[in-house]
Amino acid sequence: MSRRCRWTTVALMVAGTAAGAFAATAAAQGPTVPTGPDDPACITMPTAAQCQGGPYAPPSTPTGPLDPSCMSNPADAACLGSPYLPPTVAPPPPPAAPPIAPPPPMMAPPVIAPPPVPPPVSAPPPMAPAATGMPGTV
Structure with a gap:
């Protein structure tokens, strides 16, 4: 050779x-091609046709302000206000509070009678004469 x-x-x-x-x-x-939307291989190939609509599918982009996907990303340009949005309805005004009743008129305080006048103080009774001395002695 x-x-x-x-x-x-x-x-x-x-x-x-x-x-x-x-x-x-x-x-x-x-096989590396996913078989359905629930196949874990869809994690690496989320744009494959078999993976659309499954739990591994990428989130859809919002199409307008009324799209439910705007709840997760309200700052997206498609989610911002639009002239075609229905006007917002103002909430009804709160019910009026019932009028407050005026307080009852102030009554004059009751008249209290003055206390009775005590009788004038009289002089103390006279003392016994000094000549009589102490009782029991003669």
């Missing part, structure tokens, strides 16, 4: 081994 033929054979064997390893790896990984 010539030298060139040997190198060709070795190169083919190396290439065949690498191709076989690649084929075995691809077969072990399984």
Whole structure:
């Protein structure tokens, strides 16, 4: 066998081994295309047609101010005000409070009679004469 033929054979064997390893790896990984919207492979391929509408689908962009997706991103340009929006209805005014009744008129305080006047203080009774002395002595 010539030298060139040997190198060709070795190169083919190396290439065949690498191709076989690649084929075995691809077969072990399984299909990479998602099968439905609930497939976890949709996390890496959210724009694939099979992933639309599932839990891994990217959020849709709002189409106008009345779009429900504006609740999560109100600062989006499509969510800002529009001349075609229905006018907002003003809330009805609160009911008027009932009038407050005036307080009852102030009555004059009752007349209190003055306290009775005590009788004038009379002089103390006279003292016994000094000549009589102490009782029980003669």
